[in-house]
Structure formats: C-alpha cells, structure tokens
Amino acid sequence: MAMYAIGLSVLQEEISYEKTQVKQVAYADDLTGAGKISELKKWWALVEKNGPTIGYTPNATKSILIVKPEHYENGVQLFRGSGVTVTKDGQRHLGAVIGTEEFKAKYVEEKVSEWVKEVGVLSGMAKTEPHAAYSAFTHGLQHRWSFVKRTIPGISRLLRPLEESIRKTFLPALLKTNFIIGEDMRELLSLPPRLGGMGITSPEKMAEEENRNSINLTRSLTEKIVAQDAKGETDQNVILELKKTMSRNRQSAQMESLERLKNVMLVETVRKIHIAQETGASNCLTCLPIRAKGFSLNKQEFVDAVALRYGWPVEGLPKTCVCGDPNNVDHTMTCEKGGFVCIRHDEVRDLTASMLREVCRDVSTEPTLLPL
DNA sequence: GGATCAACGAAAATGGAGCA
C-alpha cells in the first residue's frame, strides 16, 4: 500500500489541485476527484495522459461521474465518447456510497437484504450447531456491517430489518427459547460477555454512535483532504486520546445499561449476571469452538450452558427428583441421590492428583487408609 | 522513617475476526 502511494504521488503532482482546481484523494488504485464538471474533464484528460507512463492505466468503463440533476445534461455532453459513465443518482465507493439520499437508502437496503439472508442461513445452522453459529456471528458476521455503519450517516432506521432478523430468527434458533425475547433481554444479550451479555450487538442501536465516532476520528484527515494539504501530518497522539475517550464512553454506556437492567430484572437473573461476570465464566462463549481442542459444545450442551447462565428453565429436566423432592437446577446440584455431588468432588480430586503427578512420585487418589 | 511485599486497578500488549 505504501509503495503504491509513493508510485501514485508522481501522478498526483501532475493532476494536483493547483493545476486542475479539482480536489482529490487516492486510496490504493481508487482515485477520486471533486469539482466543477469542466475542470473534471481536464483533470480526467490529464489522468489518461500521465497515468500510463507511471503504470497507472485508468479504466474509463469502471469510472463514474456523479453530478447534481441540474448538471446532468452538461456532464453527459462533456464526457461523451470518453467511456465514463455519468449518473445523477450515486455510486458505491470504497465499500460506502456517494449520491442522493434515495440512492444511499437503496444501497443500504440491498446490503441489509443480503445480510438478512445470511442471518437466515446462520439461523438454520444454529438449529444443529448453535455453538459454531454463535461463534460465526460474534467473530465474523456482525463485523460485515461495521464498515457501512461507520461510513454512511443516518441509517439506523434502515438497519431495523436486520435487527428484527437477529431477534426473531437468529436468537430463537440459537437459544431454543420458547419465550419471546423482550427489550431488556435483548439489551442484556447485546452487552459483552465479560459484563454478563453474549456480545450479540444491535446494528440498529450502534449505527449512529459508530458513524459519529468514525467522523470524529477521521476529522483531522478530512480537513486535510478538503484543504488539499498533502504535506501536513495528523497528530497520532490526539487520535490515540480520541480512541481512549471513545473506548471509555462505550464502556461507561455499557455499565449504565447494565445498572439499568439490574434494576428492572428479577433478583435471580441479576445474581446469574453477577456470576457470569466472573473471570473465566464466559470462556465457552468467547473461545473459538475448535472440536479437536475440546472447545466445541454440542447443541444440547450449548443450549443448557446458556440456560444455566441466565437461569432459564433447562429443557428435559424431570419435574420430580428420584429422592421425591421437586426437581430444579439447584436441587440437581445438591441432591445426594444425584451424581453431581460426586462428580464435583471427583473432578477436584482428579485435577489435584494430575497436577501433583507432574512434580511428585507415588501419588494416588483416596488410597485405603491403614488401620490404626 | 525507609524498605519490602501483596493486592488492586489501569493501561498496554496480544491475538483473532472483519473490511478496504
């Protein structure tokens, strides 16, 4: 990338703002210019003339001129025969979009429609492999819409179908819940695992903040592009400080959200959230479900793990224990006729023995004691 | 009063995912 920029700087000397009155910016091989149409025509001619000599061959068929509706005819006339497409609507640009509000909305709607389909596919997978589907969503899928959220303002409303798809299709398939996920539970699930959530963020709610943060973070660069200042440098310390501030703001907003939820949720749920915040309590959610390493939970294990995390009813649990008492998760853990008391004891015993075997000889578990 | 240590929290570093 750096070498490409150095190479392209030779061309930019020839087509600079001082010579063409066109404000411009280049990202790798994508060259963008803004100005009056007549100036742009001259600028384009210079690009075509000087580009190939440094190895930059402009492709007219892939080049777009975006004009205001009142200048459309003029644009078509000036660029006739050049191969450049002239439009008054807009065009996709570096993963974002430039153009009219209608064009931007149409672009985002198409993207959202595509993502909703992907969420649907993942929901289908979640029915048989919920752990893998959850991991694919949190580690991968939800990052796909981050670039659009950062670069296109005012799209929160357009992202609502995606949020609806997550809430009504993905979460029920993933969690096998037979109850409707309300506003509060959805907010809890959108918090990071370390705060007791599941890190399934809401694209609708995050869009405005992410766009605002992106604008603030790139403001210095934007000002330099507008001023066509190619020599000035952005103060990295200022950017670093901005990042820290944003990170702090995000964390404090998460804490505020958590505190609000604690006030409206059941005492048992709040206690579960508190336990879920313990170190290591969310490892099964944050690790990659690699089967060979034993990190993968099957569908029963995953659904049970989430049910235990939030105190939801565990499916398939008998209503009455063999001891005769009413059965529930707490009773299962303490009933002397069940196996969990022994399992817990044996796991601690075996782990201690295995660690001792690494440094001691003659380690045995619960040897028969010699008579007194 | 100075030296030492443990505990704690904040900051930095690391690793893994995405995107252009």
Add this chain to the structure above:
DNA sequence: TGCTCCATTTTCGTTGATCC
C-alpha cells in the same frame, strides 16, 4: 498491508500493611 473492535493477558504504578 493496515485499519477497526473485542476479550484476554501481561505489565506497570499506586496503596496500604508490616518489619526493622
């Protein structure tokens, strides 16, 4: 390749208790 975010781990600085 270089940027983002997030979770986790490591490092560093501060504080308080204890001992000489």
